[in-house]
Amino acid sequence: MQYLHTMIRVRDLNAALRFFCDQLGLVETRRKDHDQGRFTLVFLATEPGAPEIELTYNWDQQEPYSEGRNFGHLAYAVDDIYATCQKLLDSGVAILRPPRDGHMAFVRSPDQISVELLQRGAPLPPAEPWASMANQGTW
């Protein structure tokens, strides 16, 4: 497995970019607006190709995130997402979001730390299914 990124939810995207980029020195590697899910993802790294931070900006988030809600997940690329999930399932790990699209799965640690598994080399699925699940508070 290859460590890819850590996702955190930010309430003020510009303030977060000021901190991580202007002050800490990270560079923006890519960003995507998801109109249907009403959120923006901004990826930052020390340099292109390095492990990233995934900033998630939910457009409608008014209140400060509750304790722990701003942390989103750790993400890893795996060679075979189905085999990885089956091995985890067989060892007793709950698969919160099965890899039905062959791209992405989510599991949680015993301390409820969300871990995203992404199939190495597969394009990311359309964002909307994530938004519906994430907005249902199932994460």
Ligand SMILES: C[C@@H](O)C(=O)SC[C@H](NC(=O)CC[C@H](N)C(=O)O)C(=O)NCC(=O)O
């Ligand atoms: C691009 C890939 O690395 C992702 O992590 S997309 C995952 C997806 N994110 C969202 O839906 C963002 C908006 C949502 N309202 C949220 O705040 O998470 C997702 O499945 N998020 C759930 C999670 O636990 O990260």
Ligand code: NI
């Ligand atoms: Ni992610």
